[in-house]
Amino acid sequence: MRALRITLIVVVILGGLFVAADRIAVYMAESKAADKIKSSQGLTTTPNVSIKGFPFLTQVVGKELDEVDVGVDGLTTDAGDGRSVRVTELDAQLHNVRISGNFSSASADRATGSAHISYADLSQAPVRASRSPTTPRAPTRSRSPAACWASASPPTPRSPS
Numbered sequence: 001m002r003a004l005r006i007t008l009i010v011v012v013i014l015g016g017l018f019v020a021a022d023r024i025a026v027y028m029a030e031s032k033a034a035d036k037i038k039s040s041q042g043l044t045t046t047p048n049v050s051i052k053g054f055p056f057l058t059q060v061v062g063k064e065l066d067e068v069d070v071g072v073d074g075l076t077t078d079a080g081d082g083r084s085v086r087v088t089e090l091d092a093q094l095h096n097v098r099i100s101g102n103f104s105s106a107s108a109d110r111a112t113g114s115a116h117i118s119y120a121d122l123s124q125a126p127v128r129a130s131r132s133p134t135t136p137r138a139p140t141r142s143r144s145p146a147a148c149w150a151s152a153s154p155p156t157p158r159s160p161s
Contacts, residue, residue: 018055026056037070047072065097068108085124089116
């Protein structure tokens with residue numbers, strides 16, 4: 001009975017150490033990812049990065065993360081004609097994120113997001129005339145991923161006919 005108790009205590013302690021190591025690794029990875037996004041996109045503020053899923057260490061070994069949330073506040077992006085638009089808040093959820101072999105880049109199978117642009121900033125943005133009031137226009141292409149996220153919308157599911 002005593003051996004069983006000692007074994008159980010050791011297992012609980014090792015489990016607690018694994019969970020602690022996993023959470024420390026997540027914190028460090030989130031910090032590194034935020035710094036990389038900040039430097040690669042030329043941001044003035046550090047974005048918020050949250051890596052979801054448990055255990056994190058097994059996801060890293062498999063080089064695929066379940067979900068990564070990225071939030072950027074106070075982003076300024078190109079409006080397409082040389083003028084800039086201030087995006088107050090940008091949130092993106094990246095799903096099934098595959099990490100490159102050397103951990104220098106990553107790509108997501110699916111991404112959803114939202115952007116908040118104040119009315120004052122939106123009214124400053126250039127207006128493009130469309131061909132007719134009912135003809136939708138495609139979003140402007142931009143080199144800035146933030147601008148792409150701000151203009152992207154998820155596909156609308158269609159019901160079978």
